[in-house]
Amino acid sequence: MVLSEKIFGVVLDWSMSSKLITRERTPALKDAHGEVLELGFGTALNLACFPDSVRRLTMVDPKLLMPKLVAERIAAAHFPVQRAKISAEHLPFEDDRFDCVVSTFTLCTIPNVTAALREARRVLKPGGSLLFLEHGLSEEPNVAKWQRRLDPIQSVISRGCHLTRRIDQLVSDAGLEIARLDRS
Numbered sequence: 001m002v003l004s005e006k007i008f009g010v011v012l013d014w015s016m017s018s019k020l021i022t023r024e025r026t027p028a029l030k031d032a033h034g035e036v037l038e039l040g041f042g043t044a045l046n047l048a049c050f051p052d053s054v055r056r057l058t059m060v061d062p063k064l065l066m067p068k069l070v071a072e073r074i075a076a077a078h079f080p081v082q083r084a085k086i087s088a089e090h091l092p093f094e095d096d097r098f099d100c101v102v103s104t105f106t107l108c109t110i111p112n113v114t115a116a117l118r119e120a121r122r123v124l125k126p127g128g129s130l131l132f133l134e135h136g137l138s139e140e141p142n143v144a145k146w147q148r149r150l151d152p153i154q155s156v157i158s159r160g161c162h163l164t165r166r167i168d169q170l171v172s173d174a175g176l177e178i179a180r181l182d183r184s
Contacts, residue, residue: 025049034100
């Protein structure tokens, strides 16, 4: 692993461990259940937030950041965890496999997010759930203006993360129904 990957992993883990984000994880994941697929697990911060109703977790990410820390977090999980170094745009799983698909702060970064969401829909069982926790383009004009100005810088610094994606619209456009959306 190159030095820039190590530094990015440390910064990602530190920034995604903030009190504000940590407070949001457990409520966002409370309805996860059964066989779960997580898109873009990063440094595996979600593991401690999944409820007991999760029977098994499959995590996919094209990067394997902080492998020792991630392995420790996997070892502490209360359910079996499998991880794979693959992209969310081309999932090697059969149709209707998972009860739930989870994405936290990943839909902002996946290069072809539309393809990833269509794949998520394909591998979800009928009646399955997509749970997501994301930032996105603000509905407040002044905030959105700054997001548009900062997006090119953010995209470079955070390796593809976009401040200006309308995540709710992308989810709907992929054929997934949004049952509940909290914009707090």
